[in-house]
Each structure stands twice: as C-alpha cells, then as structure tokens.
Amino acid sequence: MENNVLIDLKNICVSFGDEQILKSINLYIRDGEFVTLLGPSGCGKTTTLRVIAGFQEPDSGDVIFEDKKINGVPAYKRQVNTIFQRYALFPHLNVFENIAFGLRIKKEKESVITERVTELLALVNLRGFEKRAITSLSGGQQQRVAIARALAVRPKVLLLDEPLGALDLKLRKDMQVELKKIQQSLGITFIYVTHDQEEALSMSDTIVVMDKGFIQQIGTPTDIYNEPKNAFVADFIGESNIVDGIMLKDCFVEFSGHKFECLDKGFAENEAVDVVVRPEDVDVVSIEKGMLRGVVTSVTFKGVHYEIIVDIGGFKWMIQTTDKQEVGDKIGLFIEPDAIHIMKKSEYSGKYGDFSSFSEEFDELSQPDIVAEESDDED
Amino acid sequence: MMKTKKPFFSAKNLTVTPYAVWMVLFVLIPIGLVVYFAFTDANGTFTLENLSYIKRYAETFWLSVELALISTVICLLLAYPMAFIIAKMPTERQGSAILLIMLPMWMNFLIRTYAWMTILENNGIINRFVGMIAQWLQIEFEGFSMINTNGAIVLGMVYNYLPYMILPIYTVLTKIDNSLIEAARDLGSSSVHVFRRIIAPLSVPGVISGITMVFVPAVSTFIISYLLGGGKTYLIGNIIENYFLGSSGAINYNVGAALSLLLMILIVVSMGIMNHFDKDSESVGGGMIV
Numbered sequence: 150m151e152n153n154v155l156i157d158l159k160n161i162c163v164s165f166g167d168e169q170i171l172k173s174i175n176l177y178i179r180d181g182e183f184v185t186l187l188g189p190s191g192c193g194k195t196t197t198l199r200v201i202a203g204f205q206e207p208d209s210g211d212v213i214f215e216d217k218k219i220n221g222v223p224a225y226k227r228q229v230n231t232i233f234q235r236y237a238l239f240p241h242l243n244v245f246e247n248i249a250f251g252l253r254i255k256k257e258k259e260s261v262i263t264e265r266v267t268e269l270l271a272l273v274n275l276r277g278f279e280k281r282a283i284t285s286l287s288g289g290q291q292q293r294v295a296i297a298r299a300l301a302v303r304p305k306v307l308l309l310d311e312p313l314g315a316l317d318l319k320l321r322k323d324m325q326v327e328l329k330k331i332q333q334s335l336g337i338t339f340i341y342v343t344h345d346q347e348e349a350l351s352m353s354d355t356i357v358v359m360d361k362g363f364i365q366q367i368g369t370p371t372d373i374y375n376e377p378k379n380a381f382v383a384d385f386i387g388e389s390n391i392v393d394g395i396m397l398k399d400c401f402v403e404f405s406g407h408k409f410e411c412l413d414k415g416f417a418e419n420e421a422v423d424v425v426v427r428p429e430d431v432d433v434v435s436i437e438k439g440m441l442r443g444v445v446t447s448v449t450f451k452g453v454h455y456e457i458i459v460d461i462g463g464f465k466w467m468i469q470t471t472d473k474q475e476v477g478d479k480i481g482l483f484i485e486p487d488a489i490h491i492m493k494k495s496e497y498s499g500k501y502g503d504f505s506s507f508s509e510e511f512d513e514l515s516q517p518d519i520v521a522e523e524s525d526d527e528d
Numbered sequence: 529m530m531k532t533k534k535p536f537f538s539a540k541n542l543t544v545t546p547y548a549v550w551m552v553l554f555v556l557i558p559i560g561l562v563v564y565f566a567f568t569d570a571n572g573t574f575t576l577e578n579l580s581y582i583k584r585y586a587e588t589f590w591l592s593v594e595l596a597l598i599s600t601v602i603c604l605l606l607a608y609p610m611a612f613i614i615a616k617m618p619t620e621r622q623g624s625a626i627l628l629i630m631l632p633m634w635m636n637f638l639i640r641t642y643a644w645m646t647i648l649e650n651n652g653i654i655n656r657f658v659g660m661i662a663q664w665l666q667i668e669f670e671g672f673s674m675i676n677t678n679g680a681i682v683l684g685m686v687y688n689y690l691p692y693m694i695l696p697i698y699t700v701l702t703k704i705d706n707s708l709i710e711a712a713r714d715l716g717s718s719s720v721h722v723f724r725r726i727i728a729p730l731s732v733p734g735v736i737s738g739i740t741m742v743f744v745p746a747v748s749t750f751i752i753s754y755l756l757g758g759g760k761t762y763l764i765g766n767i768i769e770n771y772f773l774g775s776s777g778a779i780n781y782n783v784g785a786a787l788s789l790l791l792m793i794l795i796v797v798s799m800g801i802m803n804h805f806d807k808d809s810e811s812v813g814g815g816m817i818v
Contacts, residue, residue, distance in 0.1 A: 204710055224713045231714050237707035241729045250725075251715035302715060 155180040155305065155338055156201060161210035163196050170196045172362040173210070178340060178355075180305075183332050185341045185349040188359035189385070194342045197359070198308050201340060203227045215305075230304035232312045236295040238283045244270075244294055245279040251302035269297035272331065289320045296331070306338040313348065325352055346386045350374065358382050379492055383425045384501035390431075390466045391502020394424035394491070402491060405461055407440050409484060413491035423492040425502070428456070428469040430488030439481015445474045458504050465504040562792075565785030578786035585767055585787065592764040593794070595678060596747035599685035600693075603742045604735065606686070607693035611734075612727075614694075615701035626698065629691050637688060641755045644684055648674040648756070676758030684752040689745060693738035700734030701727070736802050744795055764791055 154177045161174040171193045178184050186194035199205035200212060203224035212219050219227060230251075238247050248266045257265070270276055273293035283291065292312060299307055309328075313321045329352050332339045343349055349356050350370045358365045358373060358381075366378040377383035380391050394404035396416040402409050404424045416422060436442055443461035450456075454469045459480065466482070474480060569575045582589070614625045632640060647653045655671040662669030674680055704727060712722045750765030757763070764787065771784030 202714060204714075224710070225716045225718065229714075231711070233707045233711060235705075235707065237705065237711040239708060239712070239726060250712070254716040254721065298711075298715070 157213035185353040230299040379495035380497040411489040603693040611697035680756040692741035696737040697734040
C-alpha cells in the first residue's frame with residue numbers, strides 16, 4: 150500500500166435485515182484519484198459510498214480516513230461531500246444560497262462567501278445564475294449547482310452517486326468531460342458510483358467492479374477491460390464471448406475444437422478455464438483461412454460496424470466487423486494470440502458470454518436477480 | 529378571447545356546467561344575498577347603518593379574534609411536534625397514529641363538545657374526582673370553576689380543531705425528501721441547524737394551511753362558546769346567530785348580514801396575509817388548501 154492512501158475500507162460488512170449488502174469490502178483510495186464503483190443495481194456500490202459519507206454505519210469493519218478511524222463520526226464532521234442522485238438541492242433557497250449553504254455553517258465572512266460562490270459558478274459554467282430559483286433550472290444546470298455546492302466547502306473527497314443518471318445522453322457526455330476536468334484542476338479525490346461501464350472507462354483512474362456485495366476486480370480501465378478476472382467482469386465491461394477452454398500448457402489453449410496460441414501463463418496443465426475474446430478482436434476471413442468456422446445467424450448494423458452473431462458448433466459468438474455479411478453465410482474466424490484472455494473458473498462461469506438468445510431486451514431479462522434487487526440501491 | 533364559435537353542448541361545457549351551477553346556487557347567490565341584506569334596511573332601501581353596528585360589537589369582535597388566535601397558537605405548538613414525531617415514525621406505524629388523531633373526528637362535533645361540558649362542570653368529572661381526593665386528604669375543596677370561562681372556550685377550540693393543524697403539517701413533513709436532510713448534514717449542518725434551515729422553512733406551507741384551517745372556524749364559532757361559555761361569553765358568531773335565529777324581537781337579517789360580511793372580510797384579509805407569507809417561502813407545495 151502506498152503512503153498517499155486517503156481512505157481505507159477494511160472488512161466492511163453491511164446488512165439490511167437479513168440481506169447482506171456488503172460482504173467484507175476491502176478497498177483503499179489514494180489522494181487525488183478518480184475512483185469509480187461500478188456494478189449493477191443492488192451490487193452494494195451506493196451503500197459503499199454511504200459508508201464513506203457517514204450516512205451508513207458498517208456492521209463491522211473499519212473506515213480509515215487519513216490514518217484515523219472514523220467509524221461513528223457523523224456525516225457533518227467528515228471532510229467528504231456527496232453529490233446526490235437527484236441532486237437534493239434546497240428548493241426554498243436560490244442558487245447562491247444553495248452554494249453558500251456550507252460556507253454559512255462555517256460562519257465565513259460575507260465577502261468570502263460571495264467570492265467563493267462566484268468562483269464556483271464560473272467553474273461550473275453558471276455565471277450570473279446567483280439569483281435564480283432552483284425550480285427554474287434544467288436538470289443539467291441543477292447538476293452543476295449540486296457540484297458547486299458540494300465543492301464550496303473544499304472537501305478532500307467528493308462522492309458522486311450516479312450524478313449523471315437523470316441527464317440525456319448528449320448532456321451526459323459533456324458532463325463526463327467536465328467532471329473529469331474539474332477533478333483534475335482541483336486535484337481532489339472523486340469517488341464515483343455508476344452502472345454505466347462506458348462512463349467508468351472514460352473517466353476513471355481506477356475502476357472497482359462490484360457484484361453481490363463483493364468487489365470483483367480493482368484496476369485501471371485498460372486492465373479491467375483487457376484482463377477481466379472473471380466472467381462477470383468480462384461481461385459487465387463491454388461485450389465478451391466467453392467460452393470454456395482447456396489450458397494445455399503455458400501460452401497454449403484449446404477451445405471450440407481448435408488449439409490457439411495465447412499470451413497467458415501460470416495455469417495448471419490441462420486446467421479448465423474461461424476464455425474471453427472481445428467481439429472487436431475477431432477477424433472475419435475466408436472459410437479456408439479461418440481458425441474457427443461458423444454460420445452467420447444475425448446481422449445488425451451499428452453505424453461504425455456490423456454486429457454479427459456467428460454459430461460455431463452450437464455456441465453463438467458476437468463479432469464486430471466492418472465487412473457486411475449476410476445471414477446464412479459460412480465464414481472463417483481468425484483470432485490473434487493477444488486477443489485471447491484466459492480467466493480462472495469462477496462462480497460466474499457459464500452464466501455469461503453466450504449470445505445464443507441475444508437481444509437488447511434479453512440481455513436485461515437474463516439477469517433476474519439484478520432486476521429484483523433494484524430497489525436496494527435507491528435509498 | 530373567443531375566436532371560433534363553440535357548440536354549446538361541447539364536452540367541456542357539459543363537464544363544467546354542474547360545477548358552475550353549484551357555485552352560482554350555493555356560493556355566489558348566498559354571498560350576493562348577504563351583501564344585499566348588509567346594505568339595505570328592513571324596507572329594502574339602501575343604507576350603511578348596518579355596518580355601524582361594528583362599533584357596538586367591536587369588543588366582541590376583538591375577543592373572538594383573540595380567543596381564535598390563542599387557540600391557533602396553542603394548536604400550532606401542540607401540533608408541530610406531534611406531526612414531526614409521527615412523520616419520523618416507521619411508515620407502517622404512521623398510518624395508525626394518524627388514524628388515532630382522526631378517530632375523534634368521526635364522532636359528532638356537538639356530542640364531543642357536550643362531553644367536555646360534563647367534564648368541566650362544577651360538579652363534573654374533574655371536580656368530583658379532585659373533590660374525592662380532597663375529602664380523602666381531608667382538605668377543603670370548593671371546586672374549580674372551569675366551565676363558562678374563556679379558558680373553557682379555548683380548550684374546546686383547541687380540542688376540536690387540533691387535527692386540522694396536525695394533518696397538513698404532517699403531510700408536508702412527510703413530503704420533505706430525506707436526501708435534502710442528508711445533503712444539509714453532509715454540508716456540515718447539526719440537527720438543530722437542519723431543522724431551522726431546511727425542515728422548518730419547507731414545512732411553512734403546511735403550517736399556513738393548518739393556521740387557516742384552525743383560525744377560520746375558531747373565529748366564527750358559536751357552538752363552542754355557547755356550550756362551554758355558558759352564555760356568559762358572547763363571540764361574534766353568537767351575535768350573528770342571534771340576529772338570525774334569536775328570539776323574534778331580536779331577529780334582524782340586515783345587521784346579521786352586515787356583521788357576517790365584516791367577519792368574512794376579516795377572514796379573507798387574514799388569509800391573504802397568510803398566503804403572502806406562503807409565497808415568500810417559495811414552497812415546494814403540499815399541505816391542504818382550504
């Protein structure tokens with residue numbers, strides 16, 4: 150562990166009634182880092198955030214902030230501020246007073262307050278909005294006021310609970326860039342909660358993938374994408390073909406009836422493994438040149454590329470290609486050694502990465518446990 | 529602005545008609561009659577004399593306002609903490625708590641007020657009970673005189689109108705988004721500060737409707753003052769009642785109407801002031817509108 154660790158969560162457990170939401174979370178966050186907690190609804194990411202904010206006391210485990218245990222320290226005494234899912238702006242106060250709220254509690258001088266609020270409004274691109282009523286602002290503007298309000302008291306850490314969830318796609322993309330810019334210019338730590346993997350990949354220094362109250366993987370966006378630890382992570386971050394394989398020896402794996410060279414080592418000889426191949430890493434070649442051969446069963450035009458589903462010995466692969474294929478075409482597939490990623494078998498093996506029933510809706514429906522737990526994340 | 533002629537029997541007209549008829553029959557015409565009687569004498573000629581009775585009853589007017597204000601303040605002081613406690617209860621218990629508050633309202637207003645008479649009377653329940661204890665302790669006890677006092681009237685008003693204060697306040701309190709409270713705490717607010725800066729201002733609309741719903745019936749009541757004031761205390765409601773329903777010699781619709789009109793103006797003005805406060809608070813809405 151490095152010495153600029155700001156927040157350290159040790160064996161955090163939280164239960165609501167019989168339901169265990171967090172099952173021994175261990176996580177450290179460095180000063181100035183942009184960390185994203187990523188996972189489906191009900192995975193415990195919001196609860197983790199609330200533990201750090203001080204809204205939720207852990208049943209067991211320690212919350213360490215700057216080497217001091219802060220369990221039991223109420224939210225208003227923590228140097229941590231939150232941006233809430235639905236902004237939680239005070240409707241009876243105008244923009245200026247909302248942003249000044251924390252400063253007034255600190256009994257700052259009026260001149261200091263005015264200066265700080267003006268500075269923050271400039272930071273979030275809302276110059277001249279001081280006197281506006283909260284209810285007269287659009288969603289994006291309210292979002293900015295919420296950011297300014299949280300930053301006004303100069304927190305060491307900003308916690309963001311799906312802050313862009315209520316905005317439309319275009320605005321969301323703009324705000325992603327802006328949030329990242331704000332974080333870099335202020336140099337403070339952002340802990341960001343989202344279920345949007347693209348958002349996580351584009352903004353974060355570190356991504357923490359969570360599911361069922363456990364941390365599944367911690368890593369940089371490239372690590373998480375290229376070296377997923379298990380089938381859940383591989384499937385949650387981007388599209389993945391996940392097939393059963395046998396690791397014949399180091400750098401040599403067999404799957405789908407073909408032996409492939411790969412770059413992974415350190416597995417036992419003939420160990421059963423999960424093999425991940427990203428749809429964009431598969432080359433479509435003529436049937437003679439293909440390492441694998443299959444029949445195209447569906448073609449969807451996605452703008453940049455075609456998304457085609459290929460049946461290879463009963464297992465359906467998703468492949469992204471710029472060459473148009475027709476349904477029923479027999480094609481060959483070529484996979485480079487560095488496109489293959491090997492994972493150890495886990496409880497998620499066999500649950501993800503097969504596109505046989507693929508459609509956007511099916512993707513949602515095939516995870517009933519996630520849908521059912523949706524409400525847990527709301528509070 | 530009518531640009532095109534619409535058929536008279538349009539769906540809109542048909543749905544609005546019953547309401548419009550109702551309003552005309554039972555609101556506009558009665559108010560018109562009150563105004564007519566207020567400005568005419570027994571022969572139907574125009575006069576302002578009826579309004580001058582206000583001078584004669586100025587004291588009564590003032591007493592009515594005073595007692596109604598005292599009751600309203602007591603109701604507010606009792607109702608706010610009560611509403612707050614209920615709003616903080618677990619959701620499944622809030623329902624039964626509210627039910628308990630509404631329960632007495634299912635009984636007739638008159639009967640409840642009569643019940644208070646038997647409690648407060650000189651040989652009523654309280655005096656007899658205290659008397660028994662006094663006897664047992666061998667202390668001389670002459671009995672409290674509670675009935676037929678202004679205190680008894682205020683008690684009757686508070687007792688009868690308290691739910692009307694609790695309910696709107698409770699409604700706005702439950703509507704306050706918990707994340708606002710968390711946001712305030714997050715920014716450094718202590719519990720007291722959260723209450724002062726967030727909960728209290730956001731509950732103003734409920735308090736306003738509560739005050740209106742208690743003050744308006746309290747200032748115009750005649751039953752409570754009649755039963756618990758024992759004819760000793762006359763409120764403006766009693767005076768007006770007397771002009772309409774009193775002994776044959778006392779009946780004077782014109783004066784009664786004039787006094788009613790003045791009372792109505794008083795109420796409208798105080799409601800106007802109230803609503804002005806409500807707008808200042810830039811409320812999130814909520815509460816019940818009278």
